[in-house]
Amino acid sequence: xxxxxxxxxxxxxxxxxxxxxxxxxxxxxxxxxxxxxxxxxxxxxxxxxxxxxxxxxxxxxxxxxxxxxxxxxxxxxxxxxxxxxxxxxxxxxxxxxxxxx
Amino acid sequence: xxxxxxxxxxxxxxxxxxxxxxxxxxxxxxxxxxxxxxxxxxxxxxxxxxxxxxxxxxxxxxxxxxxxxxxxxxxxxxxxxxxxxxxxxxxxxxxxxxxxxxxxxxxxxxxxxxxxxxxxxxxxxxxxxxxxxxxxxxxxxxxxxxxxxxxxxxxxxxxxxxxxxxxxxxxxxxxxxxxxxxxxxxxxxxxxxxxxxxx
Numbered sequence: 583x584x585x586x587x588x589x590x591x592x593x594x595x596x597x598x599x600x601x602x603x604x605x606x607x608x609x610x611x612x613x614x615x616x617x618x619x620x621x622x623x624x625x626x627x628x629x630x631x632x633x634x635x636x637x638x639x640x641x642x643x644x645x646x647x648x649x650x651x652x653x654x655x656x657x658x659x660x661x662x663x664x665x666x667x668x669x670x671x672x673x674x675x676x677x678x679x680x681x682x683x
Numbered sequence: 684x685x686x687x688x689x690x691x692x693x694x695x696x697x698x699x700x701x702x703x704x705x706x707x708x709x710x711x712x713x714x715x716x717x718x719x720x721x722x723x724x725x726x727x728x729x730x731x732x733x734x735x736x737x738x739x740x741x742x743x744x745x746x747x748x749x750x751x752x753x754x755x756x757x758x759x760x761x762x763x764x765x766x767x768x769x770x771x772x773x774x775x776x777x778x779x780x781x782x783x784x785x786x787x788x789x790x791x792x793x794x795x796x797x798x799x800x801x802x803x804x805x806x807x808x809x810x811x812x813x814x815x816x817x818x819x820x821x822x823x824x825x826x827x828x829x830x831x832x833x834x835x836x837x838x839x840x841x842x843x844x845x846x847x848x849x850x851x852x853x854x855x856x857x858x859x860x861x862x863x864x865x866x867x868x869x870x871x872x873x874x875x876x877x878x879x880x881x882x
Contacts, residue, residue, distance in 0.1 A: 589749050589765065590832070594820035597835055643835045645749070645764035
């Protein structure tokens with residue numbers, strides 16, 4: 583499998599370590615009233631989609647960046663790869679914008 | 684008063700425990716250990732990564748893109764990750780490379796001396812890609828002069844620098860892997876050399 587790294591171009595999947603579902607980026611609020619259930623779901627419950635799946639890959643043997651890779655679980659086709667840093671920063675910016683409005 | 688301290692008896696050893704650098708010629712190719720290279724890593728701190736990039740760029744006369752090896756008069760610099768670089772220089776001239784960089788960059792960057800952390804090898808000779816293609820998962824044909832990639836070579840994490848396409852490449856590896864890397868590369872050289880010999 584070849585992963586199209588957003589900074590480094592096409593790289594062999596051998597250089598990467600797979601972590602799992604990209605929903606791990608959304609850690610629940612520990613101060614929320616429902617924190618116990620939220621963290622249970624965060625730690626243990628995963629969707630198991632046949633089709634497009636967003637997941638976290640670590641470029642361990644390369645530039646050591648975390649990527650959010652969109653992969654089709656039925657064909658292993660890689661549809662998109664972006665830096666996890668950019669994804670999180672974009673989400674935070676969107677959340678701040680929402681809070682201001 | 685004469686200096687009472689005893690004459691220093693320490694002498695520099697290479698990563699192979701020898702006093703001279705390894706040099707192996709197999710077929711048309713040569714693998715040379717380069718203990719004469721000084722190394723330092725620079726990681727920009729969050730406040731102003733662009734300024735660190737600009738300071739480094741001024742040492743090699745141009746911006747350094749990730750995946751590129753910029754060769755200046757006294758320094759070679761390449762990016763290893765976002766806002767992170769390796770600086771190479773001549774060890775005899777600039778043994779204190781890391782200190783120089785830290786003095787210049789101050790709180791903008793974290794600088795680590797890598798002189799004895801890494802070993803630099805040069806692999807050269809005509810058609811040397813025939814050796815490298817047995818070792819690394821990289822599209823060597825698409826690696827032009829002055830490109831830099833951090834990747835896997837067998838089980839080792841190395842940095843591959845293309846000095847001249849299909850002619851001369853630098854391979855950097857953690858010092859403790861020097862023997863393993865030497866074994867892997869000479870094995871590939873031997874095997875490619877046998878195939879190149881007309882029977």
